[in-house]
Every structure is written in C-alpha cells, then in structure tokens.
Amino acid sequence: MDCTVQNAGMQTGRPLEFDPQLALDAAMGVFWQRGFEATSLSDLLAAMGLSKSSFYNAFGSKQQLFEACLVRFRGRHVERMREMLRSAASALAFVREMLLTNAREAREPGPRRGCLIMNTATEFAGRDAAVAACVADAARDFAGVFRTAIEMAREHGEIPREADPEVLARYLLTTMAGLRTMVKAGLPADELEKVVEVAMGALH
Amino acid sequence: MDCTVQNAGMQTGRPLEFDPQLALDAAMGVFWQRGFEATSLSDLLAAMGLSKSSFYNAFGSKQQLFEACLVRFRGRHVERMREMLRSAASALAFVREMLLTNAREAREPGPRRGCLIMNTATEFAGRDAAVAACVADAARDFAGVFRTAIEMAREHGEIPREADPEVLARYLLTTMAGLRTMVKAGLPADELEKVVEVAMGALH
DNA sequence: GGTTAAATGGACCGTACGGTCCAAAAATGG
C-alpha cells in the first residue's frame, strides 16, 4: 500500500516484483481462516510468496497488514452484498438469500472461515482500538445494506409500514453473526436453514 | 484434575497447597477474556497463582487446562440457565431475560468477554477436534434449556402449538451468539435491546 | 521423628516469534 503510493508519483529503479493486491488477498485468506493471533509471520510470507524484507517494505507490520485486510474485506463484501441486493427478485428475497448463504457455509467441505469481520470482533476487537474501529465501520456498512433492503421491502409492502429499518437492519446483522458462529460450532446446514426461516418471521 | 483423582484414592505426603477449582476458575477467566491463543502460560500462572511445576502437575498442559475450562464453563452456565428458567415468571419471560442479559453486556464498563463457548467456536473449534467436541456439547446443552422453555411456553399457550421446539431453540441460540458478537463489535446496549424485541417476534 | 509421597521453585530446553539490517542483485531511465 505504502509502496504503491510511493511508486505512483515518480519511480526509477526496480519495479515491484509482486502484485500488492494479490498479496493482500492471500494474506486476507490466511487471517480469515486462522485469525490474527494464530497466524504467524511465516504463514503470511508463505501464502503471499514474499520475503521478509519485501513484506516489511510493503506492509509495515503484521498488524498494519491485518488492518489493511479488514478494510479490503469490508469493501469487497459490502460491494458483493449490494450486488446481491440489486439482482435479487425482491428485497426480502435478498435478505433470505443473504442469511442462507451464511448458513450454507456449513455445507462446504473445507474449514469454516466464517466472516473475517465477525471473527475479528470476537477475537481481537477488544484489545486494539484501531482494529475495533475497522470492525465497527464494517458492521455499519453491512447494516447499511440491510437497512436499504428493509426500506425497499417496506415500500413494496413486503413488511409492515411501521417497521423500523434501522433496528431491523441491526437484527439481521445480529442474525448473520449468530449463524456464522453456529456454523463454526458445528451445526448442520439444513438445521441452520430452518433457523433462517424462523429468523425471517421476525420481519413482518 | 489429575491430582485430585490421584489424591482421592489414598494419599500420604504433602497435600495440595491451592484449590484446583479456584485455580480453574481463575484460568477460565483469563481464557474467557483473551481467548486461547492470546493467553500465554505466564498469564495463566499469574492468574492462578501457581508455579510452572504445580501447573503442569495439576493440569497437564495449556490445552488440557483449556478443555477443562470449557467443561466447567458449560456446566456452570447451563446450570445458571436452568435456574433462570425455574425462577422466571414465564417461559417466554425467561427467554427474553436470557437474550437481554447477553445484550446488556454492552452496558458493562470493563472489557467484553462474550461467551467462552461462542468465542471458542469462533477462534479455535476449527483447528482441534477435542475442543470442537466441547463446543458442540455445550451448544447442545444450551439449546436444550431453550427447548425446554419453548415446550413450556407452548403448553401455556404463549406460542403457537405448531411451533417446532427444536428449531426455535436453535434459533434462540443463534440469536444469543449473534448478540454476543454484536456486543463485541461495539453496538450500544440500548440498540441491542431493541434487537432482542425484534428477535422475540419470531417466536409467535 | 523417621519415612514416604507429593508439591514446590527455578534452572533449563529447543523453538519460534515479530522485527531489523545490510550487502548484493536487478531493472528501469538516461
């Protein structure tokens, strides 16, 4: 990130040999799967394909990299949510699909990663203010998309007019976080899908 | 634990100088607050007031101690839930109170610990089978109490007769986990209390 | 008070951690 900015202005000399964005993605994957504490520097170097020097040149420190990953994750997933909302048959259909997507991680074969933001809220947010801020920002963004969906649903009469979009949005975010936790706790996907239907019942 | 069992049979020689249960409680507190990875052996020794030798004599290893803490936490909190249910004005009142208790952690001044079981599900359960089993067992117990409450509520006509207690119980557990995550993410208590009311709406 | 069994403090183990530093290599612009 730093280096990108530096090089943007005027560069002579050897250009970067790796793609910082790609390296960031790789790092994000590791953090996502293992969390901050359990991820060692070597884990990161291996995943990113960097030497230690390049790593510190480009990303500063483990924690700075982590924060960059949080920001990247947030941006990417908020965008994905917005796309889902745009292409959904209805606002409520989007909400259901969103929750189901979370529940269905339990069906995937590999390890359960959950959501990087929620994982971080649980593991790390209490100990570092900067990280806590990243998490809070991301949570606000996610809730914002839900809020938009709720407002749309209200316009279309899918949910009662007196519903409070802000509260319902936070409720949906809460449910999402809960689903991810239950996936990690080992509940099977089909039971979580039933839970989603119950959760949807709170909207009308 | 080991030593307790050993000593139970027939002991001559010096008796234990610390209370294993108390030490276990102290360790649980540290793990609860910081998680497994972020808790160092010295943290544990300081909190438990033990020397390294006594620690390993009595508890085997950091991870064995952690699993013992999980079991203890589970037992204690399931019992606490059962008590709450017993002394509640109604089954639904218990459910509401339970969720509100989780939401209100956001109002407490100190650091947010969440629920040791949920924290562990998020941080650690994916990496160790024994720990995952502890988490799954605890989740089943918690859900069991909710299930009992739902069945009682159904008997008393507080919720529709056609409700599925098993699914609703899992829904409540999911909501609980979500609330704890949102507390850690920094949402204020009064907003989470509104979320609880929305969540209760899914029961009827 | 001797014997015995267990707990105790503290030295010690190798390893891995996150992070720094530097000399050498390499790719661009002129």
Place this chain on the structure above:
DNA sequence: CCATTTTTGGACCGTACGGTCCATTTAACC
C-alpha cells in the same frame, strides 16, 4: 552501459513461547 533506485535473500536481533526436569522442601502417616 552507466547511474540510480528499489527489491531481494538471508543473517541476525532479543524475547517469549510451551514444556521438561530435578533437587529441595513440605506435610501427613506410622
């Protein structure tokens, strides 16, 4: 092909990790 600028690998830093070991102390039983 030279000069410049940056990357690069790898040596190196001190620290802390989780865990082992042992000589000593301690308390209970006879």
